[in-house]
Amino acid sequence: MIRSQLKNVLDACFEEGITEGLWSDKATGKFTVELPKHEGQGDFSTNFALVLAGIEKKNPREIAGQISAKLTKVTELVERVDVAGPGFVNVFVKPQVWCALIPQILDTAEQFGTSDVGARRKVIVEFVSANPTGPLSIGHGRQAVLGDSIARLLEVTGHDVFREYYYNDAGRQMRVLGESTRARYLELIGAPFEFPEDGYQGEYIIDIAKSLVEEHGDSLKDYQDVSPFKKQAEQFIFNDISGTLARMGIKFDNYYNEQSLYTDGHIDDVVNELRQKGLVYEKDNATWFKTTDLGQEQDRVIIKSSGEPTYRLPDIAYHREKFRRNFDWLIDIFGSDHIATVPDVLSGVSALGYDPSKVTVVLHQFVTLTRDGKQVKMSTRKANFVTVDELIDEVGVDPVRFFFMMRKADSQLEFDLDLATKQSQENPVYYVQYGFARLCAILRQAEEKGVAIPDFSDVDSSLLVEPEELNLLKTMSGFPQVIESSALDLAPHKVIFYLMELAGQLHSYYNKHKVLTDNVPLSGARLCLIRAIQVVLKNGLNMVGISAPERM
RNA sequence: GCACCCGUAGCUCAGCUGGAUAGAGCACCGGACUUCGAAUCCGGGUGUCGCAGGUUCGAAUCCUGCCGGGUGUACCA
Numbered sequence: 001m002i003r004s005q006l007k008n009v010l011d012a013c014f015e016e017g018i019t020e021g022l023w024s025d026k027a028t029g030k031f032t033v034e035l036p037k038h039e040g041q042g043d044f045s046t047n048f049a050l051v052l053a054g055i056e057k058k059n060p061r062e063i064a065g066q067i068s069a070k071l072t073k074v075t076e077l078v079e080r081v082d083v084a085g086p087g088f089v090n091v092f093v094k095p096q097v098w099c100a101l102i103p104q105i106l107d108t109a110e111q112f113g114t115s116d117v118g119a120r121r122k123v124i125v126e127f128v129s130a131n132p133t134g135p136l137s138i139g140h141g142r143q144a145v146l147g148d149s150i151a152r153l154l155e156v157t158g159h160d161v162f163r164e165y166y167y168n169d170a171g172r173q174m175r176v177l178g179e180s181t182r183a184r185y186l187e188l189i190g191a192p193f194e195f196p197e198d199g200y201q202g203e204y205i206i207d208i209a210k211s212l213v214e215e216h217g218d219s220l221k222d223y224q225d226v227s228p229f230k231k232q233a234e235q236f237i238f239n240d241i242s243g244t245l246a247r248m249g250i251k252f253d254n255y256y257n258e259q260s261l262y263t264d265g266h267i268d269d270v271v272n273e274l275r276q277k278g279l280v281y282e283k284d285n286a287t288w289f290k291t292t293d294l295g296q297e298q299d300r301v302i303i304k305s306s307g308e309p310t311y312r313l314p315d316i317a318y319h320r321e322k323f324r325r326n327f328d329w330l331i332d333i334f335g336s337d338h339i340a341t342v343p344d345v346l347s348g349v350s351a352l353g354y355d356p357s358k359v360t361v362v363l364h365q366f367v368t369l370t371r372d373g374k375q376v377k378m379s380t381r382k383a384n385f386v387t388v389d390e391l392i393d394e395v396g397v398d399p400v401r402f403f404f405m406m407r408k409a410d411s412q413l414e415f416d417l418d419l420a421t422k423q424s425q426e427n428p429v430y431y432v433q434y435g436f437a438r439l440c441a442i443l444r445q446a447e448e449k450g451v452a453i454p455d456f457s458d459v460d461s462s463l464l465v466e467p468e469e470l471n472l473l474k475t476m477s478g479f480p481q482v483i484e485s486s487a488l489d490l491a492p493h494k495v496i497f498y499l500m501e502l503a504g505q506l507h508s509y510y511n512k513h514k515v516l517t518d519n520v521p522l523s524g525a526r527l528c529l530i531r532a533i534q535v536v537l538k539n540g541l542n543m544v545g546i547s548a549p550e551r552m
Numbered sequence: 553g554c555a556c557c558c559g560u561a562g563c564u565c566a567g568c569u570g571g572a573u574a575g576a577g578c579a580c581c582g583g584a585c586u587u588c589g590a591a592u593c594c595g596g597g598u599g600u601c602g603c604a605g606g607u608u609c610g611a612a613u614c615c616u617g618c619c620g621g622g623u624g625u626a627c628c629a
Contacts, residue, residue, distance in 0.1 A: 038573070047571065054609070085572050086609065131629080173629075286627050297554070297625090304627035311629045336623050339556060365557070365622075373563085406577095407565070410557060412622070414564060419578070426578060427591075434591050445588045478568095485568075497566060500576075511584090511593040552591070 001104075002097060002477045006044055007033045009077060013070040014048075022066055027052050035478070042082060042090030043474060049087040060087030098473035099461035105476065105532040106456060113483045113539045118159030124322055125151045127333035128245070128252075129166040132237040133177050134202055136244050138367045139335055141388035142413060145404040146364055146492065147333040148250045149544045153487035153495070156543050162327070163251070166318060168258035169234055171308075176200065178230030182220075184209035185229065189218040208236045244389050248397055249545050258314050266317045267309060270352065271302070279351055289313075294347040315341050316348030323354045330359045331490065339363055362490050364409040371417045395420040398546050402429040405492045405544060428500055432541065433549055435503035439534045440550040442515050446527060451516060453531065454524040463525045468509040472529065475502050476536050483543060492544050499540045506533055 010033060018025050031048040048067050053060035061083065068081040068089050077097055082090040105112045127147025130140050147163070155161045168174070180200040186193035188209050212220060212232055220228060245251070261267050271287065274280045279290045280302070287303035289312065302313040322330050334342070342363075346356040369376040392400050399420045406428070407413045419426055446453065464470070479498070486494035515526040538548040 034571080035568075036572080037575085041572070045572085050571080050609070060609080088572065168629080171629085284627080288627095301627045306627075308627085310627065315629090336557070338629075339624055340626095341629080343555085363557075363623095370564095411565070412558075416564075416578085419564095422591090428577065430591050431577090434589085438589065438592080442588050449588090481568090489569095493566085494568085497576080504576090507592055508594090510588080511590095514588065516588050552589090 001480055002093065002101070003033055003035070003044060003481070005077065006091065006093070009071070009074050010046060010048065010067075013067060016070060017066065023052055023056050023058075023063070026055050030055070036088075036090065041084065041088070043093045045088050045090045048089055049083075053087060063087070064089050095465065095470060096461065098470055098477070099464055101473050101477050102461065102528050102532045103456040105535050106528065109535055110539060110542075112535055113479050113543065114156045114158075115480060115484055116158035117484055117488070118154060118157045120158060120160050121328045122160045122162070122326060123154055123329040123331060124162045124164055124325075124327040125154070125331045125333065126164045126166055126322075128241075130241065131168050131173055132234045132241065133173050134200060134237060135204060135240050135387040135389060137386055138369065138388065138391060138415070141248075141391060141400065142364055142367050142404045143333050143335060144245060144248060144250055144388070145401050145545070146362065146409060148248070149401075149405055149492035149495075150331065150333070150362070150487075150490050152543055152545055153483065153492060157484055157487040159329075159487075163253045164256055165252045165254070166256045166258065168314075169230075170259050174230055174234070175226065177205075177233050178226035180205050181208050181212070181229040181233045182223075182226055185212050185220065188213050189221065191218070191221055204237070204240070205233070208233050211236065240389075244387075244392075247389070247392055248401060256318070258318070261314050261317045261321070266321060267313060270313065270317045270320060270348070273352060274348075277351060289344070289348070291344065291347050294351060296343060296347060300344055312341065312344045312348070315345050316352075319345050319349050319359065320352055320354065323349065323358075328358065332359065332361045334361060334363050336363045336365050360490065362409050365412040367404075367413045367415055369415050369417060373418075376417070391415075398433070399427070399429045401544070401546050402432075402496065405496050408491055408493045428496075429546070430552070431507075432499045432503040432537065433547075434552060435506045436534065436537045436541070436548045437550060437552045438510060439506070439530050439537070442530055443527070443534075446516055446523075449516065451523060451527070453527045456528050459525045459528055460521050461525055461528075463522050464529060466509075466513055468505065468512060469526075469529060472502075472505050472509060472533060475505055476532065479536050479540065483540075495540055495544050499537065502533070502537065502540070506537075 010031070014027070014031075017023050031046060031051040033044050033046050036042055036045045046067075049060045049064035052058070052063050056063070064083040064087045068083055071078055071081050071089070071091060077093060078091055079094045080092040082092070084090055125147055128136070128140055128144050130136060136144065151161045151163050176196055176198055177200055179196045183193045183195045183199065184205050188206075212229070223229075271280060274289065279293060281288050281290060285305035286301045288299045289302045291300050292298060300312055301310055302316075303309050319330065342361050346359060349359065350356040388400070395403075395417065403415055403420055404413065420429075443453070464473075482494055482498045486492055513526075515523060515530055517523050541548045
């Protein structure tokens with residue numbers, strides 16, 4: 001936030017230089033204010049001189065001198081300006097400017113870090129979308145956390161967020177599920193049975209079959225229709241899935257059933273509309289979507305010769321419905337194995353007259369589990385756990401969420417079970433949470449000692465002079481920016497990295513400087529600082545759905 | 553074959569959309585609790601940023617071509 005203040009100042013100096021004839025306006029919007037990597041390069045630096053020198057064909061050091069003379073005059077913000085290297089202008093900000101951040105944080109409290117950049121844009125985030133054929137797997141877990149955190153971040157940055165789970169309870173998969181359940185049922189009551197070839201092998205099918213035996217005895221024995229089996233399975237599995245999601249603190253605004261696309265006629269609509277545009281034709285008894293007309297390499301089947309649509313058609317119809325429901329931004333979280341649908345859906349909606357640039361697809365790579373330094377094989381067999389529930393049982397909700405967010409979506413994610421279960425030093429979740437708990441402990445201690453936490457207006461903030469204190473303030477001033485960019489980039493991992501950084505600075509500070517001392521004014525100032533850090537850590541954790549425990 | 557993603561320290565990964573001397577965690581070694589919680593801190597790094605070109609004041613970052621890995625490329629979802 002101080003960075004943007006400085007940018008405004010720099011822009012003003014730039015304008016001033018134009019009227020003075022020092023340079024033209026060609027560089028408008030080209031230069032930036034950055035955070036230098038190394039000590040001694042100031043609190044902020046700007047490439048102003050380098051950019052202008054390139055455009056104006058002048059000596060960068062000369063321009064650097066001119067701009068730094070102007071910046072130096074802004075005494076309420078700037079302490080000192082250096083010109084370094086090829087022409088970087090390094091700005092040192094007055095310590096009081098950093099300290100002024102404390103009351104801002106304390107006053108805005110849980111609002112600190114929120115913004116309205118979203119301008120109440122309506123955004124729909126579709127994620128998980130697993131069909132109810134079994135418990136959520138590790139891959140779904142990553143997607144669930146990713147989608148939910150993205151949704152949370154969009155919410156705090158001023159978007160109107162709608163979370164949706166898309167599923168299909170018809171189709172082949174579900175039929176096989178029903179048949180598997182029936183087979184287990186017949187097995188349980190001792191009747192002859194035949195397990196379907198691609199049937200679902202999991203234990204949970206047996207549990208479902210047991211429930212049917214309890215409810216109906218053997219009265220379903222001669223039932224030819226699979227639907228009672230299917231229905232029971234679906235209900236059980238959905239219960240299981242939503243239970244898992246609830247454990248992770250995830251709620252959906254809507255579960256969208258693919259079936260409704262058929263019953264409401266949207267599937268036929270889409271085909272007809274595409275046909276009218278000359279983008280649909282029949283060949284080999286199937287119906288094809290002429291995607292070669294839309295820049296793709298080959299045409300795609302949308303209705304099989306059996307009369308059943310392929311997955312593409314409902315996907316396109318579903319996205320069209322999202323557009324028709326007036327969302328401004330459509331975000332899909334998919335596993336990378338679904339990448340093939342993306343071009344088809346985008347071609348489809350764009351052929352139907354909607355703007356494909358309003359669709360953003362976040363593709364995440366796979367998750368592997370490691371234990372004892374070795375990869376855990378993820379077979380459908382038992383022995384090794386593969387469900388999110390089992391993962392949560394072993395490591396806890398917060399570590400699960402945290403670890404799933406530690407990597408950007410593009411990267412494969414290695415989930416280190418040994419690290420996640422350690423309640424110590426190495427575990428980054430506890431590292432951050434412990435930072436928060438520690439601050440709570442200090443404040444409890446203050447209360448016990450009868451030390452009042454002063455109002456910031458009664459505090460002499462010039463007492464906060466330690467480098468660790470100023471660094472903490474600098475880091476905290478970047479928090480709103482971090483939240484905004486991780487929201488707009490749909491990249492929660494940035495928040496995680498930020499929190500580790502902030503917690504690290506806090507722990508260093510804690511070990512070097514004591515907050516509660518006999519020096520009352522100093523303790524007062526530090527207590528205010530402590531409370532500010534507490535706010536930022538808590539907000540950061542909560543914004544990505546992780547708890548901030550006061551004691552651990 | 554084609555499309556997308558990845559290739560950065562022993563391992564797992566960041567790197568703010570082009571900036572200065574490339575970072576963190578883990579692992580390993582050595583230190584710090586009569587003091588606000590040691591789930592913490594302090595010290596210890598000799599990396600061809602996969603390779604080769606190109607763009608420019610400047611490239612891990614952008615472009616092209618290779619190499620290696622993953623995923624997809626169905627009338628499966």
